[in-house]
Amino acid sequence: MAYRILQIFAITLFCFCGVEANEISDSKANTISDKEARDGWRLLWDGKTLDGWVGVKNKFLKPPTKGWLIKDGVLTVLPIAKISSDGKWQLLPKDERIGGGGDIVTKEKFKDFIFKFDFKLTRAANSGIKYFYNENIDDATCVEYQILHPAHPDAEKGVSGNRKSASLYDIFPANADKFLKISDEWNTGMIVSKGGKIEHWLNGEKVLEYDRASQAYREGVEKSKYAKLGKGDDGSAQPWGISPIGRILIQDHTDSTVSFRNLKIKVLSDK
Numbered sequence: 001m002a003y004r005i006l007q008i009f010a011i012t013l014f015c016f017c018g019v020e021a022n023e024i025s026d027s028k029a030n031t032i033s034d035k036e037a038r039d040g041w042r043l044l045w046d047g048k049t050l051d052g053w054v055g056v057k058n059k060f061l062k063p064p065t066k067g068w069l070i071k072d073g074v075l076t077v078l079p080i081a082k083i084s085s086d087g088k089w090q091l092l093p094k095d096e097r098i099g100g101g102g103d104i105v106t107k108e109k110f111k112d113f114i115f116k117f118d119f120k121l122t123r124a125a126n127s128g129i130k131y132f133y134n135e136n137i138d139d140a141t142c143v144e145y146q147i148l149h150p151a152h153p154d155a156e157k158g159v160s161g162n163r164k165s166a167s168l169y170d171i172f173p174a175n176a177d178k179f180l181k182i183s184d185e186w187n188t189g190m191i192v193s194k195g196g197k198i199e200h201w202l203n204g205e206k207v208l209e210y211d212r213a214s215q216a217y218r219e220g221v222e223k224s225k226y227a228k229l230g231k232g233d234d235g236s237a238q239p240w241g242i243s244p245i246g247r248i249l250i251q252d253h254t255d256s257t258v259s260f261r262n263l264k265i266k267v268l269s270d271k
Contacts, residue, residue, distance in 0.1 A: 048070065080099040089255055
């Protein structure tokens with residue numbers, strides 16, 4: 001398949017300031033430096049509330065009232081189930097089901113942007129950052145930067161690793177596990193979107209790039225779980241995953257505990 005996966009020594013298609021891995025102390029989490037502010041960065045999560053975010057389950061009217069814990073500048077999605085030691089999905093006992101809040105999405109919509117985020121995995125955890133999300137098209141599905149601990153059974157599904165961390169979920173693999181930190185450490189992910197060309201980064205390494213206008217992308221979609229989900233807002237058939245603008249979504253996979261901080265965005269174009 002004619003897509004390019006670039007890792008160490010990759011030549012970047014675009015040149016932006018401030019896209020290095022976010023190695024900062026806890027005391028400086030969820031802050032914008034003077035340099036970042038001059039470069040156009042802003043926080044997408046304030047580290048204290050869910051202002052600017054709403055719940056999918058709440059019909060985009062308000063944030064979830066359960067399932068998302070905010071503590072010490074960290075946003076954590078909580079589970080109602082777990083992955084057992086033998087890789088099976090198990091519902092937790094009723095008194096341990098502290099999750100169930102569902103996915104959260106930004107109120108804002110974005111077109112061309114750089115989005116940086118820190119995430120920390122627990123064993124067998126599964127989540128994702130979805131972008132260009134539009135609840136009215138494509139059966140409310142969209143492209144996704146996968147976030148996955150290797151012990152989750154989804155890591156062995158899909159094709160050629162296209163469900164592993166930093167992959168374009170179920171479409172293109174990133175082959176990024178060698179850059180992934182899984183021992184209670186923070187990772188820094190980044191998504192760059194400009195003119196239909198997309199990059200996925202993990203811990204300072206560009207691990208995937210693709211073009212949504214390319215034949216390779218269309219072929220990848222046709223081989224994926226999304227092949228039959230392309231629909232316009234009137235329900236008519238259309239190619240999947242081509243919306244030029246949409247919300248950013250953080251996934252509640254129901255079976256995982258995943259933490260986030262330092263959600264920062266630089267808008268390149270909104271027109």
